[in-house]
Amino acid sequence: MPDADLVIAGSGLVGLTLACALRHSGLRLLLVDPGHGPAGKSDPRSVALAPGSRHIFEALGVWPRLAGRMAPIRSIHVSERGGFGRVRLEAEEQGMAALGHVIMNRDLEAALWQRINDDPGSLSLLTGTQVQAPENDRDRIRMELLEQQTRRTVSARLLLAADGAGSPLRQAAGLGAEELDYCQVALVATVRASRPHQGQAFERFTPGGPLALLPLPDGRLSLVWSAPSARADTLAPLDDAAFLAELQQAFGYRLGRLLEVNDRGAWPLRLRRARRRRDGRLLLVGNAVCNLHPVAGQGLNLALRDVAGLAEALHEAAQAGQDPALSRELAAWLRAQHRVQQRVTAFTHGLVGLFSNEFPGLRLARNAGLLLLAGLPPLRRGFAGLGMGRHGGGGRLSRGLPLDGDGRD
């Protein structure tokens, strides 16, 4: 017998969600991360959770624990700096109470940890430990666990590498990745403005890159400002007052005066996709498979649908007594998911390309496009649907239905 059925390497948002979804599947799970849980983590990013992600967290019993920590998005205002086109996407028009919900990554992570700690099921946890040197065998995969200076070998039926965009395990397995540098940096912060946001989100396309302000529950807004690398190098070191002045100029006065900025951070932006996501009994998940530009807020939402469908396939294989790595369910899910991932990547990458190009004809065309969206409700509904992650995939969990035996509150 291998030491575990599944080893999940990485307890970021993706690894945690996967662990949470599978902890009552009957599979013996081991979750491993070099970090030490949520305490002391200072990720300044937030995420706009699409309705499908909401359903996943509802099915996992995590959603009630997010109450008071999220802000609903009631409308999204899309515009181009210096352009004439603009469009407002309204939740009401979509027949929904909210287009999405914004939460700080650290709050979401803390809620997932809490859910797992309260009800671990068949999950064991190893913190302060790295997974290294995966090696496929006929009926198992072996790997080394490195904790400080101590190494030991464990084996599993399947190793799920949720170890982030740089994925050391993807590299160790030689799966390779294609990479496209956007030559942009995402400047992240929380901002306070003189006017209340009233649940409005803003996506403003500027010549240097898109600038998004998303509502947070305490009246602040979460900023993701994608700027060309050289410009970001001058913006990042500015003191708060100078940074706010630059931001005010780029964003304008829709929220009145921008008064305060906190939680500042910076992320270089690249499109990175694994060339293959599977090597025998090693399977990549989350950012290890695909790392997108944040312009459309799709990265984590895509990964959550991926994880939801994967959990269902593994759960079904477990119920049927099959080896999870060799099951038909897993193979079918991999094929379907590849198509979803291609669609979302094309949508996100297309949006970056469309709004990064300063060719005058194109500038005119995209402003006309925004006007067209503003004037045509069915087109607007379709566009909003793509933004809300209606690209397919995700299975039962993304419809809010629990996998059998999941212990809900």
Ligand SMILES: Cc1cc2nc3c(=O)[nH]c(=O)nc-3n(C[C@H](O)[C@H](O)[C@H](O)COP(=O)(O)OP(=O)(O)OC[C@H]3O[C@@H](n4cnc5c(N)ncnc54)[C@H](O)[C@@H]3O)c2cc1C
């Ligand atoms: C600026 C910005 C804004 C974004 N906004 C949005 C948004 O609005 N909506 C959206 O859907 N997405 C958004 N995203 C994307 C989203 O943040 C990511 O998709 C998500 O955080 C990826 O999570 P992950 O768990 O795959 O990786 P990570 O969070 O990177 O976690 C990887 C984990 O693996 C661990 N690890 C590393 N090596 C090993 C090892 N050898 N063994 C074991 N563990 C290991 C690490 O310690 C870490 O805990 C945004 C991204 C950025 C940069």
